[in-house]
Amino acid sequence: MELQIxxxxxxxxISQCDEELLNFDGTTGADLLHFLIQKYxxxxxxxxxxxxxxxxxxxxxxxxxxxxxxxxxxxGG
Amino acid sequence: xxxxxxxxxxxEIGQEGQDRISRAKVLVIGAGGLGCPVLQYLAAAGIGTxxxxxxxxxxxxxxxxxxxxxxxxxxxxxxxxxxxxxLDLNPTIQIExxxxxxxxxxxxxxxxxxxxxxxxxxxxxxxYIINDASVIESKPVVYGAIYKFEGQVxxxxxxNGPSYRCLFPSLPEKETIPNCSVIGVLGVLSGIIGTxxxxxxxxxxxxxxxxxxxxxxxxxxxxxxxxxxxxxxxKSEIERITKKSSLVLEGGRSSGPSxxxxxxxxxxxxxxxxxxxxxxxxxxxxxxxxxYMGLTVPFRELESRLDEISRDRTVILFCQQGxxxxxxxxxxxxxxxxxxxxxxxxxxxxxxxxxxxxxx
Numbered sequence: 386m387e388l389q390i391x392x393x394x395x396x397x398x399i400s401q402c403d404e405e406l407l408n409f410d411g412t413t414g415a416d417l418l419h420f421l422i423q424k425y426x427x428x429x430x431x432x433x434x435x436x437x438x439x440x441x442x443x444x445x446x447x448x449x450x451x452x453x454x455x456x457x458x459x460x461g462g
Numbered sequence: 463x464x465x466x467x468x469x470x471x472x473x474e475i476g477q478e479g480q481d482r483i484s485r486a487k488v489l490v491i492g493a494g495g496l497g498c499p500v501l502q503y504l505a506a507a508g509i510g511t512x513x514x515x516x517x518x519x520x521x522x523x524x525x526x527x528x529x530x531x532x533x534x535x536x537x538x539x540x541x542x543x544x545x546x547x548x549l550d551l552n553p554t555i556q557i558e559x560x561x562x563x564x565x566x567x568x569x570x571x572x573x574x575x576x577x578x579x580x581x582x583x584x585x586x587x588x589x590y591i592i593n594d595a596s597v598i599e600s601k602p603v604v605y606g607a608i609y610k611f612e613g614q615v616x617x618x619x620x621x622n623g624p625s626y627r628c629l630f631p632s633l634p635e636k637e638t639i640p641n642c643s644v645i646g647v648l649g650v651l652s653g654i655i656g657t658x659x660x661x662x663x664x665x666x667x668x669x670x671x672x673x674x675x676x677x678x679x680x681x682x683x684x685x686x687x688x689x690x691x692x693x694x695x696x697k698s699e700i701e702r703i704t705k706k707s708s709l710v711l712e713g714g715r716s717s718g719p720s721x722x723x724x725x726x727x728x729x730x731x732x733x734x735x736x737x738x739x740x741x742x743x744x745x746x747x748x749x750x751x752x753x754y755m756g757l758t759v760p761f762r763e764l765e766s767r768l769d770e771i772s773r774d775r776t777v778i779l780f781c782q783q784g785x786x787x788x789x790x791x792x793x794x795x796x797x798x799x800x801x802x803x804x805x806x807x808x809x810x811x812x813x814x815x816x817x818x819x820x821x822x
Contacts, residue, residue: 391689393680394609403685432634434693436729441629441678442631454689454766458630459607459614461647462584 386451388417393456396433399425415444417453431457466508466553475698479668480508484555486667489513489562491592492582493540495527495652496606496659502530503660505555505615509667512548513576515560516540517785527649533702536744558748562783564588567807569595571749578663581605593618593626602666602675606659613655615679617662623675624695625734631699631782725789726778726803728811738772740779742790742822743809747782751812761786764793769786770800780805780812 391404411420414435422429434441434457437450486509490497493516504512511735520528520535520543528540535543541559548557560572564583569591573579580600581592589607596603600777602620606613617627658679665673678691731737739756742764759767761781771777771794779787779802787804792804805811 394612403682427720430635432630432632434629434691436691439689439691441783445629454676454680454690454691458613458634459609460584460586461608461645462492462494462536462582462652 389452391454399427483508484510487511488578489576491515495546496656497582497658498528498530499653500660505552511556513558514541517562517563524693527652539725568810573599579603588769594703597625604662606655611683613681615658617674620675627699628696629693649677660704726807728815737776743781777802783808
């Protein structure tokens with residue numbers, strides 16, 4: 386299915402866009418991360434949270450929304 | 463008092479709300495980009511007791527966003543410089559300053575006297591220590607963090623709600639996430655995020671509904687977009703914290719400097735009665751040591767009072783957190799007084815030692 390993926394923080398720098406449309410064939414949040422790491426290998430070094438319907442999900446959960454947000458931790462202050 | 467009139471006339475606050483604000487005790491950890499606006503608004507609103515923790519000094523590159531400071535504060539400790547500015551803004555409140563680094567040794571003690579903790583730090587190590595200490599001490603943490611043009615705000619550990627570790631369970635590998643001094647930050651962003659943190663503090667104090675517990679607010683300064691993402695509590699993460707015997711971070715990594723050969727830990731301090739203890743703090747500094755029998759020589763007086771330092775007994779120097787006492791050891795060794803060691807955990811180490819002795 387076609388997903389609109391929004392990237393936060395340094396993930397947007399790695400992908401060089403704030404959001405993008407991608408075709409995703411997998412099922413879970415973990416599948417999605419695995420899929421994105423193929424596209425952006427440096428995602429593998431980040432602790433990334435996946436959110437759908439404005440809810441951060443366990444990576445084992447099914448992706449059912451077509452709008453996804455991905456976020457890393459920030460530490461600046 | 464007319465000072466608080468504009469907020470007292472809000473029917474949701476009133477005199478009762480103002481009384482809550484003036485009874486509140488809030489500890490702000492970090493007086494930098496986030497801490498400055500947090501402190502400014504909380505002091506202005508009349509929070510009765512503000513604690514400020516920062517070991518760093520004001521540098522010129524801070525002035526772009528750290529709005530409590532000016533040219534006259536350059537080189538001063540941030541907690542002390544913030545206090546003098548805030549007392550001008552509102553002399554009716556109590557302000558406590560802590561000029562040592564917040565770490566796994568002093569965290570629990572520092573948190574104990576406050577109702578709410580505000581995390582305004584700039585590094586992951588301290589954020590995880592704040593989180594774990596707050597879970598252990600059952601204190602809510604108002605969290606803010608920034609990255610370039612984006613910010614995050616949340617409230618952790620609020621009325622048994624989720625903690626930072628429920629969101630991000632472990633400390634990231636060092637160097638995978640750069641901080642502001644490396645990548646830069648938009649000054650106004652720290653103002654926006656810090657002001658949102660101050661707002662959450664007031665919501666908690668005033669018992670308003672809608673505290674950002676279990677919710678991570680994500681703000682983008684370029685698009686002016688806000689997205690609030692919900693997240694759940696992880697019981698196993700909370701248990702992992704409460705079962706830990708110490709706050710030393712995973713992998714044995716600690717936020718403090720590693721032990722040097724000029725230092726000693728209170729755990730290795732034997733025969734305390736045979737050593738000379740020297741407190742190098744200023745006389746008014748906390749915590750006080752009960753039944754203290756040693757010398758008190760503030761660091762700045764040390765060089766002029768060398769004759770009081772024992773030459774034949776082991777001399778253990780301590781301060782609040784082991785930084786000044788380390789400098790003191792270096793200074794004494796320059797004068798060929800080599801029988802000296804700095805107490806790694808500072809005054810808190812001595813307090814722990816007293817407790818162990820008293821409890822048998």
